[in-house]
Amino acid sequence: MISLALRSLRHRPGGYLASFLVLFLGSVMLMSFASLLDTAQGDAVDTGSEETLTTLASVVGGWGLLLVVFAVTSTLTLAVQQRGADMVTLRSAGATPAQVGRMIVGEAAVLAVAASVCAIPWAIFGGSALLDVLIDTDQVAPAVSYSFGPIGLGTGTVITLVAATLAALVTARRTARMRVAEASAATANGSRRMGRIRIAAAVLFLAGGVNLGVMTIVLDHDKSAEIMQTAGSASILVAIGLALLAPALMRGVTALLGGPLQRLGGVSGYLTVQNVRRRADRIGTALMPVILFTGIGSGTFYMQSIENAATAAEGVAKTTEQRNIETLNFVVIGTVVLFACIMLVNVLIAATTHRSREFGQQRLIGATPRQVLRMVTAEGVLLALTGVLFGSLASLATVLPFTLARTDDVVPDAPLAIHLSIVAIAATATLLASVGTAWRRMRVPAVEAATA
Known part of the structure; x- marks a missing residue:
């Protein structure tokens, strides 16, 4: 099912374009703010500047994770709903609920990794711009220099991957457990109960x-x-x-x-x-x-x-x-x-x-x-x-x-x-x-x- 997920993404990239864009933007946001933690570890950073950088990164990191998970869940749910006929065909052909679920999670994981890689240069630019704003408003000392290191890269990549995986698990859970007849009816009339x-x-x-x-x-x-x-x-x-x-x-x-x-x-x-x-x-x-x-x-x-x-x-x-x-x-x-x-x-x-x-x-x-x-x-x-x-x-x-x-x-x-x-x-x-x-x-x- 993982290889099927890769082929699905390769042949139907437009179906997951919205999810990729949300993951990309979420990764840019998370990496940009998380890189302030790398910056806070610099040698020339005073106590006040370190506290400001840490606070800003922590606040946005927490809300960013919640919003990214929510946004990705919404777009992945929409993408899976739009492929309802494909899911019905897979189930009718003998695919088990677990296999369909693994395919959805696999697609999300591949999208998350690709989005994180593409987000790196934009995150570096965004993090540097944030530091400039903090310096211009006298919240961070002018001597502080920007740094994009393992915290920004690791936090953004891991959170994006975790967000995509959690969203895919939530999406896959209900889709995969639906009976074939129920899935066919939902695909035809477009309605489901919450x-x-x-x-x-x-x-x-x-x-x-x-x-x-x-x-x-x-x-x-x-x-x-x-x-x-x-x-x-x-x-x-x-x-x-x-x-x-x-x-x-x-x-x-x-x-x-x-x-x-x-x-x-x-x-x-x-x-x-x-x-x-x-x-x-x-x-x-x-x-x-x-x-x-x-x-x-x-x-x-x-x-x-x-x-x-x-x-x-x-x-x-x-x-x-x-x-x-x-x-x-x-x-x-x-x-x-x-x-x-x-x-x-x-x-x-x-x-x-x-x-x-x-x-x-x-x-x-x-x-x-x-x-x-x-x-x-x-x-x-x-x-x-x-x-x-x-x-x-x-x-x-x-x-x-x-x-x-x-x-x-x-x-x-x-x-x-x-x-x-x-x-x-x-x-x-x-x-x-x-x-x-x-x-x-x-x-x-x-x-x-x-x-x-």
């Missing part, structure tokens, strides 16, 4: 986020660094918990808005509702990064804005520690939000590209290209609205507790432009990725697309 493990994990993440929000309120409010750590982590955990429930959330929103959409949208509205209902699990995979991007971006950027306003209201100048925390927040969250945005575009392009055959079949039975594009646009709007809604709810796990802790108010005195900017980026990226890809697919003749 597993108990996934639901349990979602509940744990949601509970963890709520717990951190409560801790933010009850901690010593004079220690802004501590409450920023708990508050910032709260929205990340809640966003991941909601993202795990994405298929159920998508079904719920469709049930609520399906009737009006069908009445107002005509043929395109009808197609939209039917597709979303039938493909809720796959659309849910695309919904995940929208929730993550909106929730993490809004929550953490608002938190820093609230902190800045509270400091200014107290009439005191920012201390060196406060400036360090602000820079750390912007670097860390900027990196995480950028990763989530790229993941969003990556998953949507992969999901829409795979629907070329579906688009061709719809055109052959009478739908016009304009109607198909309207359907994809309506799906994109529904996806963006759902992602923004639940991402905004996730951000409240950070915003409300932190506002109460720092200002004793419930509603933050912060510009609405922050949230509107995050929402605009999420909606624009969602629509451009889905509609733009569908428009390119429309240029392929219907017969050719339907028989591909």
Whole structure:
């Protein structure tokens, strides 16, 4: 099955392009920050600089591992779902569940190794740029020189491989254990029930986020660094918990808005509702990064804005520690939000590209290209609205507790432009990725697309 995995990757590289890109970007992020630990071991590094470098590498390393595992699991799940017919054929031909599972894990491991190797030069550039930022903001001494060594290389490579393997095991577990008849039905109608493990994990993440929000309120409010750590982590955990429930959330929103959409949208509205209902699990995979991007971006950027306003209201100048925390927040969250945005575009392009055959079949039975594009646009709007809604709810796990802790108010005195900017980026990226890809697919003749 390992040799079959290699042949599968060689003959169908496009099927795992999205997973490779996520692994590559995740490896670049992890190696860039982990290399700061190599830098911290230099001879000319003073105690303060070493502490800053170690803290930054540790914070991003922890969240980076969690997000990379989550992102790779999402894209691998999508890739395996898109190859449902292949999995059914293998099972029908006599392949055991363990063999199919080994093939999926083998493909992921090969992708992880290739992505890690390709990421090395980009990680060196990224780590050097991070050090320059820290030096320019007086958080690290100018005498410190950048070093990319065994910690950065080993940490990035091992974590990427572990993330890919864990994600593949999670993906393979359910796929491999499905009976042939059940797998055939799931491939035909594109729907599956969420597993108990996934639901349990979602509940744990949601509970963890709520717990951190409560801790933010009850901690010593004079220690802004501590409450920023708990508050910032709260929205990340809640966003991941909601993202795990994405298929159920998508079904719920469709049930609520399906009737009006069908009445107002005509043929395109009808197609939209039917597709979303039938493909809720796959659309849910695309919904995940929208929730993550909106929730993490809004929550953490608002938190820093609230902190800045509270400091200014107290009439005191920012201390060196406060400036360090602000820079750390912007670097860390900027990196995480950028990763989530790229993941969003990556998953949507992969999901829409795979629907070329579906688009061709719809055109052959009478739908016009304009109607198909309207359907994809309506799906994109529904996806963006759902992602923004639940991402905004996730951000409240950070915003409300932190506002109460720092200002004793419930509603933050912060510009609405922050949230509107995050929402605009999420909606624009969602629509451009889905509609733009569908428009390119429309240029392929219907017969050719339907028989591909």
